[in-house]
Amino acid sequence: MRSHSCGLLNESLINEPVILCGWVNRRRDHGGVIFIDLRDRSGLVQVVFNPELADAFALAEQVRNEYVLRITGTVRRRPEGTENPELATGQVEVVGQYIDILNAAETPPFQLDEAHVGEDIRLRYRYIDLRRPEMQARLQLRANITRLLRQFLDEQGFLEIETPMLTKATPEGARDYLVPSRTHPGQFFALPQSPQLFKQLLMMSGMERYYQIVRCFRDEDLRADRQPEFTQLDIEMSFIDESIIKNMMESMMRQLFKEVKGEQLPEPFPSMSYEDAMLRYGTDKPDLRVPLVLTEVSDLMAEVKFKVFAKPANDPEGRVAALCVPRLKISRKQIDDYTDFVAIYGAKGLAYIKVNDITAGRNGLQSPILKFLPDKAIEGLLERTKADSGSLIFFGADKAKIVNEALGALRLKIAEDLKLIQKNWKPLWIVDYPMFEWDETEKRWVSLHHPFTAPNVQDIETLEANPGACLSRAYDMVLNGEEIGGGSIRIHRPEMQSAVFRVLGIGEQEASEKFGFLLDALKYGCPPHGGIAFGLDRLVMLMCGASSIRDVIAFPKTQTASCLLTSAPSPASPAQLRELHIRLRSNNPH
């Protein structure tokens, strides 16, 4: 059908006959000469039609944008002075001799070269949107990434193994997508939130090294970096500890970035405890490209006569922290805007101190709260925050959770506003996560990672005596403020797994109903094992500089989890519902 790809034609093919297939990117009709830019996946090439070849010229007059053509012609050097250095093929052109119109095309609903088409219209006509070179490049990059990841893991002796999509609903974690069973009235499959249990079972099956690029489903509300179905690179290994898998995963990422981006990632990746991350960045996925940090000042504020600070400073669950921004000149209005911004995270206010002259002590400072602060607190504050003349110090004082989220977000917001974000790659590991977190609404311990994560203690007594103090053997890989991967060494002893279920308040009966197969499997010879899962969409998004994972997914969903292209979801027919033993509570859902 075709002999060459449009974007690959060059001077080495001059005088060669070629047959090209592609879309009309643009037609320029000069009356006596017609240019058609023909586009395929490889790029563009200009085809020229002259009136001497009357048949081809007549067809060239008829074609319109996005027509699909097969063109026969000859490559030639462009006449001197008409070369186009913007185009990879710009030194040559094809003299068109024959045109087959393989298919006509209606006028597209949007122009492919329009920079700011609404995302809804792009999604509705995604097949046209994906023709744009930018989107082609993103999907190409995604394919390159998955190929290199597979190649690396294959070389390390991993087996790619598939796991079920129709599986069992699990308690804990996200809301499940349910699939009704026709053959079991009233019963449901769940789509996997991740293949977690299956990959552990594969370790118990003696597979030793497993990976899979696998779709996962979570029925939760969407974000720019969250889709209801997303792709994980899922990995599990037997007979390992943290250092083995972390080192291997680091090498994988270093190799990936080197080959795809030509970038050298650090060796080794820095490592930070969860506690340090929360103290210094207010989050467990710190963006190390931002040179601002939070400063703990609870102890300095414990004695001050300012209730807003003193109360959280003396509350074991409270925190007073400072965010010092050097050389920050902003208006009252901008401070108000930042106050509104932190209110999103539940902060009731945003106290601040302007440092006009660091050498003048208290007199060099300017703040509505200055009068509440004794000299000692001010001294300590200025020293710890390394404030200088021109600095602005913001404060968060509340429950630690609120302070962390508010100041953590403010840190990123200010960095963005002030263009303080460095242009490089900053990966790191977050380790030493707490095993459990106390859920105040449910009045019980919940897993910070998941219930199969091994605790950092050997004996069950220590775990059960003080669950809140127990750390886990989990590790997250963070890149530029995005959590791109997370994993852990798993529990491989049935007694420990039962103990963790007990701490989580999962009774013996429930445990055996929901996870009986896992507890059984642990009894039949389970190797020590652990693994990790990477959010592939997020990784690709970062690597191609996109701001949403929708831009690296061929057919993504909107924020309300619908597909504008297919109009899914849509009502099921009464016959389908009857077969599935389902009756709707309302007959008029639309």
Next chain:
RNA sequence: GGAGCAGUAGCUCAGUUGGUUAGAGUAUCGGCCUGUCACGCCGAGGGUCACGGGUUCGAGUCCCGUCUGCUCCGCCA
């Protein structure tokens, strides 16, 4: 469940204090044009101002509700 932003020509947008026939760019269609590459020039067509209600002599503009898209909180690892 909640907060914010947006919805006007196929697309991207403007539309002043509520006031005559709702505009621009681009795309489309027609004509002219032999070296353009965002070709150029001339002309034409194209509007349920998201939807529903209200206020008013009069609503794209003001008010209420609904829907859709995006960002975020909650939710989610």
